[in-house]
Amino acid sequence: MELNKSHASNMFQKNVRKFLRNKLAMIGMVVMLIILLMCVFAPVFTSYRADQPDFSARTQPPNLPHILGTDKLGRDVFSRILYGGRYSILIGVTGAFFGSLIGVILGAIAGYFGKLIDSAIVRLSEIFQTVPNMILILILGAVFGRSIGNLLFIFAITGWMTTFRIVRNEFIALKGETYVQVCEAFGMSKIDIMFKQILPNVMSPVIVATTVNVAHFILSEAGLSFIGVGVPSATPTWGNILNAAKSLDVISNYWWLWVVPGVVITVFVLAVNFFGDGLRDVLDPKQQ
Amino acid sequence: MLKFILKKLIQMIPMLLFISFLVFGALQLTGIDPVSYIATPDMAANQENLDLLRERLGLNQPFLIRYFNWVGDILRGNFGYSITNGTPIGVLIAQRLPATIELALISMVVSAVLGISIGIVSAIYQNSPIDYLGRFFAVLGQAIPQFFFGICLIQIFSIKLGWLPSSGRYSTYATPLRHFILPCLTLTLSLTSVLMRYSRNNMLGVLNSDYIKTARMKGISETKVYVKHAFRNAMRPVLVILCFRLPMLISGSVVIESVYNWPGIGSVITDAVIAGDYPVVMVTTLMVAASILIASFLVDVLTALLDPRVRLGEE
Numbered sequence: 001m002e003l004n005k006s007h008a009s010n011m012f013q014k015n016v017r018k019f020l021r022n023k024l025a026m027i028g029m030v031v032m033l034i035i036l037l038m039c040v041f042a043p044v045f046t047s048y049r050a051d052q053p054d055f056s057a058r059t060q061p062p063n064l065p066h067i068l069g070t071d072k073l074g075r076d077v078f079s080r081i082l083y084g085g086r087y088s089i090l091i092g093v094t095g096a097f098f099g100s101l102i103g104v105i106l107g108a109i110a111g112y113f114g115k116l117i118d119s120a121i122v123r124l125s126e127i128f129q130t131v132p133n134m135i136l137i138l139i140l141g142a143v144f145g146r147s148i149g150n151l152l153f154i155f156a157i158t159g160w161m162t163t164f165r166i167v168r169n170e171f172i173a174l175k176g177e178t179y180v181q182v183c184e185a186f187g188m189s190k191i192d193i194m195f196k197q198i199l200p201n202v203m204s205p206v207i208v209a210t211t212v213n214v215a216h217f218i219l220s221e222a223g224l225s226f227i228g229v230g231v232p233s234a235t236p237t238w239g240n241i242l243n244a245a246k247s248l249d250v251i252s253n254y255w256w257l258w259v260v261p262g263v264v265i266t267v268f269v270l271a272v273n274f275f276g277d278g279l280r281d282v283l284d285p286k287q288q
Numbered sequence: 289m290l291k292f293i294l295k296k297l298i299q300m301i302p303m304l305l306f307i308s309f310l311v312f313g314a315l316q317l318t319g320i321d322p323v324s325y326i327a328t329p330d331m332a333a334n335q336e337n338l339d340l341l342r343e344r345l346g347l348n349q350p351f352l353i354r355y356f357n358w359v360g361d362i363l364r365g366n367f368g369y370s371i372t373n374g375t376p377i378g379v380l381i382a383q384r385l386p387a388t389i390e391l392a393l394i395s396m397v398v399s400a401v402l403g404i405s406i407g408i409v410s411a412i413y414q415n416s417p418i419d420y421l422g423r424f425f426a427v428l429g430q431a432i433p434q435f436f437f438g439i440c441l442i443q444i445f446s447i448k449l450g451w452l453p454s455s456g457r458y459s460t461y462a463t464p465l466r467h468f469i470l471p472c473l474t475l476t477l478s479l480t481s482v483l484m485r486y487s488r489n490n491m492l493g494v495l496n497s498d499y500i501k502t503a504r505m506k507g508i509s510e511t512k513v514y515v516k517h518a519f520r521n522a523m524r525p526v527l528v529i530l531c532f533r534l535p536m537l538i539s540g541s542v543v544i545e546s547v548y549n550w551p552g553i554g555s556v557i558t559d560a561v562i563a564g565d566y567p568v569v570m571v572t573t574l575m576v577a578a579s580i581l582i583a584s585f586l587v588d589v590l591t592a593l594l595d596p597r598v599r600l601g602e603e
Contacts, residue, residue, distance in 0.1 A: 227546045246546075
């Protein structure tokens with residue numbers, strides 16, 4: 001037991017060192033943390049409120065008091081991006097986490113037990129997969145009203161299928177392995193076999209998929225809000241800020257209104273992806 | 289194999305029924321009274337007339353009977369009417385669906401070819417400049433919001449350079465091909481990067497596995513190792529991803545149709561969502577779901593062809 005523990009902590013130290021040596025992953029993590037912290041502590045970095053119109057300072061290009069300019073209502077773009085980031089990041093992370101959680105649990109159950117349970121869950125996943133998110137958002141929006149909570153709920157229940165299919169396929173491939181049969185012969189409980197013995201071998205593609213999903217949901221929110229069916233437009237999310245750039249007038253005359261939020265989304269999603277790739281390199285036993 | 293295909297085909301029927309039931313149920317949940325859109329104002333004041341109209345349209349029958357009537361209507365090709373302008377939905381779909389299918393299908397083929405080949409080349413020449421360049425574009429392509437990329441393209445190629453039109457599908461000043469380039473490029477970008485990332489990762493995983501080492505040890509030529517041994521196994525998860533990203537292609541085309549004013553089914557859905565035109569939303573959803581089901585059926589068959597374990601495991 002003692003030996004086991006020190007081995008595990010060695011592995012952990014080795015993994016941390018390996019991650020620290022991965023430059024892209026480190027850059028990704030640092031950029032991600034900087035943007036995250038600036039959004040969380042937004043009041044420290046800007047004295048403007050996100051929803052404070054100033055009609056004497058409309059569509060100003062970047063200048064000293066407004067370092068990223070102002071929009072058509074004279075609201076400070078920099079502070080809108082910081083406060084908007086809070087919502088966008090929260091939506092992405094929470095949606096991806098719950099999506100993966102559902103995917104892992106259902107995938108493990110379906111792959112391990114097989115037969116009827118498997119085909120029932122696979123059918124369910126195929127149904128969810130065939131109805132585009134957009135429609136669920138509309139229906140829930142019509143019944144409960146458009147809100148961030150509903151959007152999160154929709155992301156979680158529409159975002160589990162990728163993880164599900166990965167986990168299920170791996171479980172089907174792995175459950176015939178000798179070590180699983182040995183565990184079964186020892187009389188280990190099914191839950192222990194599924195989540196303690198098989199699951200760790202499946203986690204690396206799940207982590208890659210979850211990272212992809214964080215990025216994907218941030219982009220989804222932006223896209224949905226951009227066309228006007230996502231988060232209510234009073235909430236300053238990154239997508240809602242870009243919504244202002246729908247006219248050719250804005251595109252050609254007020255570049256800071258669409259280039260700045262677009263670049264911020266891109267940089268943040270890029271950072272998340274680099275971080276996820278770094279994690280994969282560390283966690284994937286096949287690469288060690 | 290034939291048995292597998294037949295089984296998959298038969299499985300699609302209850303799923304379509306279930307989806308259509310969900311769609312119809314949701315339509316009922318919104319609590320819209322269709323009569324209020326049909327009746328003229330002078331008729332609407334008279335309750336007896338309204339009841340008569342309801343009776344004649346079969347609206348006072350139980351939920352299940354109305355559902356089966358609705359399904360029957362759709363099977364006979366009667367999709368109902370838009371409540372905002374009274375256009376038959378069938379006409380709307382016939383007008384707009386081809387534009388979206390053209391955009392989605394060509395983008396899918398382009399990105400599958402591009403993504404898979406770049407991914408495999410990156411994996412074979414791991415850590416070479418080609419690999420870094422490929423990964424850079426893949427990562428960037430996944431990080432840029434599609435509509436933002438679209439706006440950038442408009443700014444560069446339409447406004448600054450004036451080479452390509454910024455919106456529409458047909459016009460007097462540009463050929464359909466030139467209208468097609470920007471939307472297709474925008475839609476292709478993210479799927480290409482997804483496919484590239486996955487095919488590279490899978491190819492790497494497969495190339496590190498024991499059976500490939502065995503094959504190499506036996507002295508099989510490198511080309512044969514890649515084409516015969518690695519490719520099939522590396523492609524299986526990539527096909528799964530392709531199948532799962534099809535709705536993404538549809539969602540993507542919804543956004544892109546909004547950016548470029550592309551007259552496809554996506555802009556019909558968006559307009560219907562914003563205007564609260566539920567019958568249109570429901571029927572177009574059903575259409576989209578049906579086409580995704582058919583596409584994922586094709587991907588299933590492909591997967592089974594590539595991996596005997598899948599079709600044997602299911603029988």
